[in-house]
Amino acid sequence: MTTTTRARPPSATLSTPRTVARPRKLRALNDQLLGWLLLLPAVLLLALAVVYPVARLLHDSLFDIQLSGAAPVRFIGLQNYQDLLADIDARRAAGNTLLITLITVPLSLLAGLLMALGANLNWRRRWPIRLALLLPWALPMAFSGMIFAWFFNSDHGVVNDLLQRLQLPTVRFLLSPFWAPLCVCLATIWKTSSFVALILLAGLQTIPRELHEAAEIDGASRWNRFWHITLPLLKPSIVVALIFRTVSALQTFDIPYAMTQGGPGHATQTLAMLINTTAVDYLNVGYGSALAVLLFAVSLGISALYLRHVYQEAQ
Amino acid sequence: MSASQNKSSRNLRAWVALVLLVNGFFPAVWILFTSLKTETELTQTPITWWPHAPTLANYTQAFTQQPLLHFIGNSLEIAIGSALLTLVAATGAAYAIARLKLKGRGLILTGLIAVAMFPPVTLLVPLFETMRALHLLNTVLALMLPYAVMSLPVATLLLVSFFKDMPQELEDAALLDGCSRLGALWRVMLPLAAPAVFTAGILAFVNAWDEFLLAQALNAAPDHRTLPVGILFYQGEFTFPWPVISAALVVAIVPLALLIVLFQERVTGGLMAGGLKG
Secondary structure: OOOOHHHHHHHHHHHHHHHHOHHHHHHHHHHHHHHHHHHHHHHHHHHHHHHHHHHHHHHHHHEEEEEEOOOOOOOOOOOOOOOOOHHHHHHHHHHHHHHHHHHHHHHHHHHHHHHHHOOOOOOOOOOEEEEEEEHHHOHHHHHHHHHHHHOOOOOOOHHHHHHOOOOOOOHHHHHHHHHHHHHHHHHHHHHHHHHHHHHHHHHOOOOHHHHHHHHHHOOOOOOHHHHHHHHHHHHOOOOOOHHHHHHHHHOOOHHHHHHHHHEEOOOOOHHHHHHHHHHHOOOHHHHHHHHHHHHHHHHHHHHHHHHHHHHHHHH | OOOOHHHHHHHHHHHHHHHHHHHHHHHHHHHHHHHHHOOHOOOOOOOOOOOOOOOOOHHHHHHOOHHHHHHHHHHHHHHHHHHHHHHHHHHHHHHHHHOOOOOHHHHHHHHHHHHHOOOOHHHHHHHHHHHOOOOOOHHHHHHHHHHHHHHHHHOOOHHHHHHOOOOOOHHHHHHHHOHHHHHHHHHHHHHHHHHHHHHHHHHHHHHHHHHHHHEEEEEOOOHOOOOHHHHHHHHHOOOHHHHHHHHHHHHHEEEEHHHHHHHHHHHHHHHHOOOOOO
């Protein structure tokens, strides 16, 4: 990031430096104290909006909690988790979520990689391309769901219009249990690939041009340069994008909610949508919590791989 | 390079540019076109692409059918409030992590990134339950707090990388001059960090502006909906007034578009620096 350093060095540098007034040890101690003081707001926020909710989630998943009636809260142990195993809705939602994850993660990574490679060519004017990557990133997920619902509209959608012009049969996309999930996937890939592209672009820009030039002089083809220079050096960025995309794909909610409301039938209902319906709409908090714990555990497993890597780097 | 090779490579570049631009802008442009069409033009077959008789009627409709201004107000209030909250917490934390030799720094950083990857769905149920018990559903606060936390990791990482790059001499000079650490932070480091803080603020603002899951659950009452949630309510059970929905979408996209046009370099730079490089 570029920042302009406008401030002049403080006048103190001009005066003769005094000897450090306080013993070094005291300063170190003070720094520790100040450090924790400065961390306090962040720690408080985290405790309030992450630690407490997670503790409560784990706790609630062991209870029967119905907020709708006067039924008392009852400890039921692992009953919610047992119910979960036999729940057809949960199984279907898990299947849909898995399908969306398996389709959108590799494809948005691939699309993002291609977009990043395209954006990294030395364009004379950079801003139009940069804006083309930023706009999809900045749009709310829910908006991209709505916009794609309009694209795939049966009668007046632009996709069917194109099919017609190509003399192909039109499809009632969002009313078909086969097509609707694929349309949700496409909207997701469009929305997320630009973010992937921005991350990979950052990685691409750290690769020294000299490497490519040297390889070109040695007669390496464009493909060889990509395969033996770009891709290996880009690997760390790709891993970051992959993990973040996987975790967020497992949480898919906004796009199917705005696009199909989970339909037709339950063809596009994801785990996150089922959790929302169970806990917020039907106020069945205990069971909803158990579902959320399941999703949490899977996401955490994937995150852990990445966190271990980050922790080792930070040490 | 031969002339023909040069030409084919220039052709390829033109195609790459075209694909990137269409991919980035077509959906927004299509929504803009839709918003300018009348209902009759919209239902023509085959459909028209360019609006034949552009009208702004859909925009009036968008503001009268639903309290669109109210949605915008709610979104602004929550996004700005949570961004400020994020900045206060992130600046302090980033300075502590980057400049003070804290014990357990690795653990703090790891914890932050863990939060960045934290599944928001996990917060949905307990937050809903807690806010309901505290009668905080449908208040600004219900969303501000979780949003502030949501942006905390990115903002902190961005500022950590910024503070780390600052020359130590500046701070030493201030300290020698009799400034306390806090004084040095306030008078020397913070003014220099202003651009980075601003960038972090924009990222936090966009995050909050876009959030949907918690917004639809915690602030579901008509008067308290944020933009992404409110816009879903233009559709009836069986009716989809697409021109009006599109007009509302355009109104909602304009502030975002302005933000990224004005601050595109900062935003890309910020995403890349604080971006999830860890």
